[in-house]
Amino acid sequence: MTGQMTYTKHYINGEWTDGSSDKTIENVNPFTGELLFEIRSADKNDLDLAYQSAKQAQKSWSRTLPAERRTILDNVARQLNERREEIISWLVQESGSTRIKAEAEWSATLNIVQESASFPNRMEGKILPSNIPGKENRVYLTAKGVVGVIGPWNFPLHLAMRSVAPAIATGNTVVLKPSSDTLVTSGFLLADLFEKAELPKGVLNVVAGRGSEIGDEFVLHPIPKVISFTGSTEVGQRIAELAAKGLKETALELGGNNVMIVLEDADLEQAANAAVFGKFLHQGQICMALNRIIVVDEVYDAFAEKFIEKAKSLAAGDPNDKNTAVGPLINEDALSRIHKDVEDSTAMGAKMLVSGKADGNVLHPIVLGEVTNDMPIAKKEIFGPVAPLLRAKNEEEAIAIANDSEYGLSGSIFSGDVHRGVRAAKEIETGMIHVNDQSVNDEAHVAFGGEKHSGIGRFGGEWAIEKFTTVKWIGVMDEPRKYPF
Structure with missing residues (x-):
């Protein structure tokens, strides 16, 4: 694998350097169990050096000029195109991505870089009138400073780049902490891409370290103004708590318990097709993946029959095989956790409609029927290839079931009447929802984010510009002002 020796080092102030900790992090292929490489972990001194480097580089x-920043991002986009197969191979090896998912992630990453390349020319200010004679009010949009980004393992390249590229495009500098499960694709690969794009030293720094050594300090460090995190709600709550101590802003995209509601007038064939994709893409290890499929009584059995047939037909196994739809879970712990939730739910009355076997970390699709919201498999975020089917008497009850969750990230509604679908969508307490489509959607120019325990803030387009910039009011007097004393 090209670049593998380079990726055993951290990237601080434009230099590839060894970590200072006496502890190491192993990067393991979740499908084969192969050790890809081992790296010495970063410690607090490395983290401090990264933040100091970012701070020193930020003002310049x-x-x-906007054109300079845009050129660098255009160069990153060019590399993404030129190195497409290399990048897809890393995603398959590191995160267990199927080729289908890896190709989709590569495309999404390219889109966010191209969208971010437009940001330097979109940082618009305003001139506002004043009620004071001879005064003009100017409002400037400026970078916030240093941004700390914590990358996830499930869509590692795209979700890390979703913060890194907009932050850099708007004039910030970045310290990125990749997931220990995906050191390259959520961290060192981004450093490599930007270095080859001739990004100045210190603008992007990447340090990988154990949570026990640098996790809290990454957030508590006094330099970063914004902390961006994508991951579980539990960890996000901890980050928000730590960030609040320094009055730092956060961008948090957290867990989801996303629903698909299938109404009686829906196209069941299309709904089943969408549900299979929205549930089983990347083995369900996506924050936007379908967690609960709520079907009204009138069409429940007919939908279940179509869905089960399609789920059984999915090929599971080697993620590098182009025909594989379901690859490995990220590790054995995920497999054990999911098995327990399935067992506990069936003990509470859920019906096993499709019993998926496990081959190593590969869990074949499981479908459970007659699931209710109080069962673990419906109450928790599954993050695996298990599809719970829930019954609802009617649309009103389906909406009530959907909203009976602490999460509110994404969702889906199928109806033969688009306007009815939109009306129902407005009743769902979620940041994103799609009519006659599944829940896994992300477009670089559209607002992305959740409600309730699914996060704070929005990514994408003008919302990303807002997140990574601040406004400054400069009042200008063009004639002497008269004061009362």
Whole structure:
């Protein structure tokens, strides 16, 4: 694998360097169990050096011309195109991505870089009138400073780049902490891409370290103004708590318990097709994946029959095989957790409609029927290839079931009447929802984010610009002002 020796080092102030900790992190292929490489972990001193480097570089970086910043992002996009197969191979090896998912992730990453390349020319200010004679009010949009980004393992490249590229495009500098499960694709690969794009030293720094050594300090460190995190709600709550101590802003995209509601007038064939994709893409290890499929009584049995047939037909196994739809879970712990939730739910009355076997970390699709919201498999975020089917008497009850969750990230509604679908969608307490489509959607120019315990803030397009910039009011007097004393 090209670049593998480079990826055993951290990237601080434009230099590839060994970590200072006496502890190591192993990067393991979740399908084969192969050790890809081992790296010495970063410690608090490495983290401090990364933040200091980012701080030192930020002022000059924020003053670069918009065209310079755009050129660097265009160069990153060019590399993504040129290195497409290399990048897809890393995603397959590191995160257990099927080729279908890896190709989709590569495309999404390219889109966010291309969208971010437009940001330097979209940082618009305003001139506002004043009620004071001879005064003009100017409002400037400026970078926030240093941004700390914590990358996830499930869509590692795209979800890390979703914060890194907009932050850099708007004049910030970044310290990125990749997931220990995907050191390359949520961390060191981004450093490599930006270095080859001739990003100035210190603008992007990447340090990988154990949570026990640098996890809290990454957030508590006094330099970063914003902490961006994608991951579980539990960890997100901890990050928000730590960030609040320094009055830092957060961008948190957290867990989901996303529903698909299938109404009686839906196209059941299309709904089943969408549900299979929205549930089993990347083995369900996506924050937007379908967690509960709620079907009204009138069409429950007919939908279940179609869905089960399609789920049984999915090929599970080697993620590098182009025909594989379901690859490995990230590790054995995930497999054990899911098995327990399935067992506990069946003990509470859920019916096993499709019993998926496990081959190593590969869990074949499981479908459970007659699931209710109080069962673990419906109450928790599954993050695996298990599809719970829930009954609802009618649309009103389906909406009530959907909203009976602490999460509110994404969702889906199928109806033969688009306007009815939109009306129902407005009643769902979620940040995103799609009519006659599944829940896994992410477009670089559209607002992405959740409600309730699914996160704070929005990514994408103008919302990303807002997240990574601040406004400054500069009042200008063009004639002497008269004061009362």
